[in-house]
Amino acid sequence: MEILRTLPKIDQFIQNDQFKGYSKKLILELSKEVISQTRVAIIEGTKKSFNQEDLVSQVCTRYQTLTTSSLQTVINATGVIIHTNLGRSLIDPEVIYRVKEIVSQYNNLEYDLALGKRGERYTHVSQLLQKITGAEDALIVNNNASAVFLILNTFAKDREVIVSRGELVEIGGSFRIPEVMHQSGAKLKEIGTTNKTHPKDYTNAITDKSSMLMKVHKSNYNIEGFSSDVDISEVIKIAREHNIIDYYDMGSGHLVDLPYGLDQTEPSLIQIMKHNPSLISFSGDKLLGSVQAGIIVGKKALIEKLKQNQLLRMLRVDKITLCILEENLKSLLLGEIEKIPTLKMLFEDITQLQDRAKALEIRLHENITTKILKSETMIGGGTTPNKKIPTVVMQLSFNKLKPSQIEKQLRARNLIGRIENDMFVLDFRTIQNRDIGIIAEILKEISHV
Ligand SMILES: *Cc1c(COP(=O)(O)O)cnc(C)c1O
Numbered sequence: 057m058e059i060l061r062t063l064p065k066i067d068q069f070i071q072n073d074q075f076k077g078y079s080k081k082l083i084l085e086l087s088k089e090v091i092s093q094t095r096v097a098i099i100e101g102t103k104k105s106f107n108q109e110d111l112v113s114q115v116c117t118r119y120q121t122l123t124t125s126s127l128q129t130v131i132n133a134t135g136v137i138i139h140t141n142l143g144r145s146l147i148d149p150e151v152i153y154r155v156k157e158i159v160s161q162y163n164n165l166e167y168d169l170a171l172g173k174r175g176e177r178y179t180h181v182s183q184l185l186q187k188i189t190g191a192e193d194a195l196i197v198n199n200n201a202s203a204v205f206l207i208l209n210t211f212a213k214d215r216e217v218i219v220s221r222g223e224l225v226e227i228g229g230s231f232r233i234p235e236v237m238h239q240s241g242a243k244l245k246e247i248g249t250t251n252k253t254h255p256k257d258y259t260n261a262i263t264d265k266s267s268m269l270m271k272v273h274k275s276n277y278n279i280e281g282f283s284s285d286v287d288i289s290e291v292i293k294i295a296r297e298h299n300i301i302d303y304y305d306m307g308s309g310h311l312v313d314l315p316y317g318l319d320q321t322e323p324s325l326i327q328i329m330k331h332n333p334s335l336i337s338f339s340g341d342k343l344l345g346s347v348q349a350g351i352i353v354g355k356k357a358l359i360e361k362l363k364q365n366q367l368l369r370m371l372r373v374d375k376i377t378l379c380i381l382e383e384n385l386k387s388l389l390l391g392e393i394e395k396i397p398t399l400k401m402l403f404e405d406i407t408q409l410q411d412r413a414k415a416l417e418i419r420l421h422e423n424i425t426t427k428i429l430k431s432e433t434m435i436g437g438g439t440t441p442n443k444k445i446p447t448v449v450m451q452l453s454f455n456k457l458k459p460s461q462i463e464k465q466l467r468a469r470n471l472i473g474r475i476e477n478d479m480f481v482l483d484f485r486t487i488q489n490r491d492i493g494i495i496a497e498i499l500k501e502i503s504h505v
Contacts, residue, residue, distance in 0.1 A: 059098055063091055064108060074112050078119060086115045130470040131491045135447050135483025137401050138308075138437030140228060142472065144341040144348070146397035151383040158379045165375045178363075180378050184385040188311060190329045191353035195362055196340075196381065197371040201231050203337035203350030204305050205240050208270075210365045211301055211358075212242035215267035220253035221246050222285055223272040227307070227438055233272055242267070251283040255290055262298045268334075269295045273307035275438030288323070289331045301334040301358065308439035309338020309351065311388055315403055316445045318435075325353075334358055340377075342437045345398030346384040347377050401486060402435065402445075409448035409484040412492065416450065416482075419496035424503050427451040431476065433485050449481040454503040469498045 066087060075083045090111055097103035132142050168175035178195055185194035197203050208217065217237060224246065226232040237244045245266070247257040258269055271291050288304050295302035311326060313319050328336065335358055340349030350371075352362065362368065387395040394400050413428045420426060429451065432444035452462060452473075459480040466473060466480075471494075473482045482495070 057098065059105065060095060063095060063098075063106075064111065066091065069108075069111070072112050074116060082119060082122070083115065086118045087111075090114045090118070128470060130472055131488075131495060132486040133471060133473040133482040133484075133491075133495075135431075135433030135449070135474065135485045136436035137398055137433075137486055138342050138435055138439060139486075140437055144437060145345045147347065147380055147384075148395050148397060150395065151380055154383050155376055155379045159376055163375060165378070177372070177375075177378065181381050181385055184382065184389060185351065185353055188385060188389050189325055189353050191336075192356040193354070193359040195352040195359050195368075196373050196378065197350040197352065197368070198373055199348055200305070200307065200309075200337055200339040200350040201236070202371040203352050204233075204236055206362055206365060206367055206371060207303055207335060207337060207352065208237055208240035208242040209367055210362050211303075212237075212240070212267040214241060215243065216245040216263070216265045217242045217268050217270050218245045218247055218258060218261045218266055219270045219272065220248045220257070220285055221250050222248060222253055222279065222283070223274060225272060225274055225277065227275050233305075248285075251279050251281075253285050255286050255294060258286065258291065258294045259298075262294075262300065266298075266300055268301035268303050271302070271304045273305060273438075274441055275307050276441050278441040288328055288333070292331045292333045295334065296332075303335045303337075304328065304333060306336050306338040308342040308437060309336075310343035310439070312393070312399065314343075314440070316443075318440050318443055318445075321443070322440060329353075339437075340381060343398065343435070343439050344384070344388075345396040347380040349373055349377050349381060397488075404485070406430065406446055406448060412487060412489065413448050413450050413484050416487075416492050416495055419492070420499055421503065424452060424454040424499060431481070431483070433483055445485070447483055447485040449476065449483050451479040451481050452499070453479070454499075465502050466498065469502070471495060471498055 066084070069091065070080070070083050070087050094103065094106050094111065098106075130142060132139055134142075138144050164175065166175050166177050181196060182194040185191060197206060219233065224233050234244055245261055247253060247261045269291050271288055291304070292302045306325065306328075310322070310324050313324050314322060325336065325338070333354060335352060335354035337350055337352045338344065340346045340351055344351070352359065384396055387393070393403060410428065417426050417428065427450065429449055431447050431449045433447040434440070434443070435445060454462075457465070459475045459478060462480040463473060463475060473480055475481070487495070
């Protein structure tokens with residue numbers, strides 16, 4: 057086949073001007089790949105001709121795909137503060153500065169500077185957690201799912217765990233309480249019904265095979281109407297009376313009292329701690345507003361047992377996690393909520409959101425039709441199921457585009473909004489001040505001003 061002989065020679069091909077400044081080694085590898093695939097395509101007859109330019113541009117495209125970061129920043133204009141798909145909680149850049157110092161230098165991660173010998177990695181945050189929550193001790197693992205697993209495996213392997221049927225939930229990402237329990241080696245003992253569980257259901261279920269009473273935050277659903285469950289304070293009391301462990305998988309784990317009346321249905325960790333629980337676990341990156349982690353607080357003797365479980369080694373957290381957590385916990389201790397973006401966004405009042413919306417509106421060209429409205433959004437992350445919080449949105453329309461078309465075009469520029477009442481909207485509950493200029497630019501670009 058004559059055409060095969062015209063395929064470029066690799067040595068000459070990689071000299072192409074378009075590859076200037078690129079890694080020679082990677083260009084060589086990709087060029088070989090592209091040329092050999094072209095050869096195969098010609099032999100198999102799927103390709104009749106080629107041109108040099110085309111091959112060069114194929115190599116360039118592959119180079120770009122491999123070398124640009126896959127993880128990218130996006131603007132969250134969905135209004136959902138703890139958006140699991142968009143990275144959950146934001147970390148203040150000041151905190152990242154501390155992380156930079158710690159990870160780029162040696163540090164005392166597991167070294168006791170006072171004694172000059174091996175220390176424990178959890179001490180960096182456990183004291184802060186004790187101070188903030190009043191718990192006797194604390195432990196950090198990779199995420200709350202690990203915390204649940206570690207606790208069940210440590211205290212309930214081959215023994216029974218009593219859980220209300222209304223709390224056998226599935227949390228996003230196929231985390232199902234019955235399955236996690238099975239994997240941990242614990243035996244599930246279901247009590248009550250889907251809509252109702254009473255204190256006596258717990259009491260009646262306790263036998264010498266029982267290891268603990270477990271309560272699970274319902275996270276992403278709630279039951280309206282004829283329903284009742286047993287308060288965590290009551291579960292703690294029953295467990296104490298029967299001398300077994302109580303454990304609350306609190307999920308979202310908020311330390312500060314929530315605004316918008318959300319506290320009526322959701323006691324804070326501080327309020328629950330007053331009842332002297334055995335163990336509570338929650339996520340680091342939900343309502344605590346910190347990094348991905350599972351935080352366990354409770355009785356010292358029990359935390360000690362958890363530390364002795366070999367599993368802990370597999371679930372242990374890195375210094376980056378501990379560093380971020382330490383900074384955020386310090387802010388919580390000092391009441392500096394403005395340094396924790398998740399909480400800052402949650403507490404911002406409507407007028408601040410309106411101001412931000414207006415700041416964007418005045419930067420937009422008149423061919424974009426806008427309308428600023430009060431609306432409602434959700435905290436997200438399975439924190440306060442079906443509870444709405446107030447927000448401000450901006451309806452956008454231009455170029456006679458359908459809302460779904462606007463959504464798609466903006467998403468292509470990493471700006472994620474939502475469709476509400478058949479209109480595309482940007483929600484200012486999650487839009488940051490620094491986003492305003494960028495959003496204005498994107499809108500200018502796609503509305504062809
Ligand atoms: C979110 C959640 C989990 C899982 O926590 P991760 O930190 O995401 O692993 C477990 N239990 C409950 C009740 C939750 O809300």
